[in-house]
Amino acid sequence: MGSADSAGDRPAYPGLDLIPAPREAVRRGAAPEYVTLDERTTLDAGPGTHRAARWLRSALGAATGLPLPDGTGPHAIRLRISADVEREHGPEGYVLSVLPADGSLAGPAGAPDAAGAPATDTAVVIEGGGPAGVFWAAQTLRQLLGPEAYRAAPVAPAGYTWDLPCLTVTDSPRFRWRGLMLDVARHFMPKTDVLRQVDLMAAHKLNVLHLHLTDDQGWRVEIRRHPRLTEVGSWRPRSKWGHRLSAQWNETPHGGYYTHDDLREIVAYAADRHITVVPEIDVPGHSQAAIAAYPELGNTDVVDTAALGVWDTWGVNPNVLAPTEAVLRFYEDVFEEILELFPSPFVHIGGDECPKDQWKASATAQARIAELGVGDEDGLQAWFVRHFDRWLAARGRRLVGWDEILEGGPAAGGAPLADTAGGTTGLGLTPGATVSSWRGYAGGIAAAEAGHDVVMCPEQQVYLDYRQDPGEDEPMPIGYVRTLADVYRFDPVPPGLSEAAAAHVLGTQANVWTEVMENRARVDYQTQPRLAAFAEVAWSRLPAPDARDLAGFERRMTAHYRRLDALGVEYRPPGGPRPWQRRPGVPGRPLEGTPPNV
Secondary structure, three states: OEEOOOHHHOOOOOOOOOOOOOOEEEEOOOOOOEEEEOOOOEEEEOOOOHHHHHHHHHHHHHHHOOOOOEOOOOOEEEEEEOHHHHHHHOOOOEEEEEOOOOOOOOOOOOOEOOOOOEOOOOOEEEEEOOHHHHHHHHHHHHHHOOHHHHOOOOOOOOOOEEEEEOEEEEEOOOOOEEEEEEEOOOOOOOHHHHHHHHHHHHHOOOOEEEEEOEEOOEEOEOOOOOOHHHHOOOEEOOEEOOOOOOOOEEOOOEEOOEOHHHHHHHHHHHHHOOOEEEEEEEEOOOOHHHHHHOHHHEOOOOOOHHHOOOOOOOOOOOOOEOOOHHHHHHHHHHHHHHHHHOOOOEEEEEOOOOOOHHHHHOHHHHHHHHHHOOOOHHHHHHHHHHHHHHHHHOOOOEEEEEHHHHOOOOOOOOOOOOOOOOOOOOOOOOOOOEEEEOOOOHHHHHHHHOOOEEEEOOHHHHEOOOOOOOOOOOOOOEEOOOOHHHHHOOOOOOOOOOHHHHOOEEEEEEEEOOOOOOOHHHHHHHHOOHHHHHHHHHHOOOOOHHHOOHHHHHHHHHHHHHHHHHHOOOOOOOOOOOHHHOOOOOOOEEOOOOOOOO
């Protein structure tokens, strides 16, 4: 923690306000002791730690004004990858030790002190199980320096010292998938805002950014083989203002898209912060923007698809992709470019909310059902999903889809689907297919019990577009009330899940659907501070929901709000929205009562 006072006036140790909470933080020595970072401080970066060193020099150097050059010795911050830490705590685990440069808290030469840390010739030692572990330790180090360490330039008064409490932090995550889904299709988020969101994720030790890139209201990724997807599909003439039942419109045209180089930049920027970017291209529903650009993708025998434009309102759209070979080839082109841009082993294909009315009325679709022997329209959707499941698996990638991909059975009443990727499970999916369980826990439970990996993201718990308070001042209130406390009490592993199935829960994800979030400020308001609570759920080994220390978390949030202030995050204050955060007269669709636990 930084200080402008004498050592005798410093707050009582430990006073740690770390979010997410670490597994263990042990005081070094019998009394509060500190190490001060100053002009003598250097970075001693071992093999594999260059990303963390570069980030420390950039972020802490900007806030503190310290040069942090390369160097060794008693004033160094030593960064190392440790096989012992990896063995005990995994590749994302770390041990952060801070002790006086004179080693006064260490035991006899080379012996550990009372806290178990070895004697050392340097002030700060970070040992990670892998490069990611070193980076997460650097995030903890920044928190220990206090909120002023989150500024983009030095603002501390004369005499301010950058003090680190002497301690040992031992830490590792509960889940390997700690995600945030960002919907950039309904309202486009400029590249710089996405990069800022990546930094906010890193500050909370989140490690998966799921980008929802396509929907009825916009196509946000350049596809060079099919340029009209962005020439036509990335813009809409106006937008519904508020919930879809609202009579109000925002008449300003809205749009935008990311070029190949934009996405390469986002992916590389995230990778430097040990965050994986998972792209989502939605099929076969949520596709009107694509059909507006290329009408032949739609069900032309029942709808005049040439008359369709990019959708300007919200909800579930009836215009879905035609189940033809030409459509499959078109989307294979799309996914080939996606695979070039995103090295993630996971690729999300949506697969949700696909109305079947057009397929029921389409002679082409009915002929396809008969040809494939898939029984009905549900089987046709299952065929569509499983085609890309096998296609991705053949290229070394893993399909992710919303929990509707479980529907239709292995062949929806027909013969087992032909397999070209080394086998399918009882659900007809390849073994690597992963389910985003959004309608509740049930889809995730079914998938995990069948041997599929699962990301738990139930709308009743972690949809951050849902309102945060029942008060009338909440802007464009959507859904059930999900308070900071509600999110903090969420558990991604439902009670009663078998041990074998629980091992398939990769982790959890908070979803940010942006129908009523027209800009960065609105995203800030809806996500923060609840994202901090979610991050602790995803990272920390918390007790059962009813036994969690909510009061302690709220106390730590007092310091965390100051960090968010320093970062310029327009979060929802504990007392309610500020005047400019309200949207008076713009209707939402609040749901009353307690959300169902399904």
